[in-house]
Amino acid sequence: MGYIEDLRKIVGTRPLILVGACVGALDNQGRLLLQKRPNGMWGLPGGLLELGESAEEAARREVFEETGVEIGQLELAGVFSGKQYFVELPNGDQFYPITIAYKSKDIKNANIKIDGHETLDAGFFDIGNLPEKTSPLVASIINKFG
Template structure:
């Protein structure tokens, strides 16, 4: 059981502040890796930090778990937080995410392997031609990425 699950046993569904990392992985053709989540939305790979884990470690771990892609050096893009990102999950859990966004062009292994649980698909897309169903939050993050690409 992970940190968040243990915490939820204590606090139930009440709002929490949770910290996570997402990574915009850019290949040599300037395409960005997106994963399709089970809800049908395309998003950047990423997830919440576990106890003792750095934001960079969490980003690399989540990218590998969700897409099979191995990455190296990360460059900080920004931190996204605030009431506009408030989430209520289908099970009633509520949280305010603090999302630390990175960009990575240091791809160690580009072979995509989806887990079928957190990701039902993963592909590289032209950053100017994102697929239908790309999360509005992710579009905002990608706009931020585009400034530094």
């Protein structure tokens, strides 16, 4: 069991501040890797840090776990936090994420493999033609790419 699950046993569904990392991975055509989550929204692959894990380690791990894509070098794109990113999960768990977003053009392996649980679909998309149901965080991060 992971850190968050252990913490939830103690605090229940009350709001928490949780730190996560995500990656805006761009292929050699400049297309952005997105994943479709079970809620139907498309977003950047990423997730919450585990104890003892660096943000960079979490970012690479999450991209690989959720899409099968392996990422190398990371460049900080920005840190996103605030009430506009508040999340309430279907089970009632609430949290305010602090998301450390990275950009990477260093894709070591682009063979997409989805798990069917955290990720229902994944693919590379032109930044000017993203899926309709794309997370607002994606637009915030793309604006930081520069």
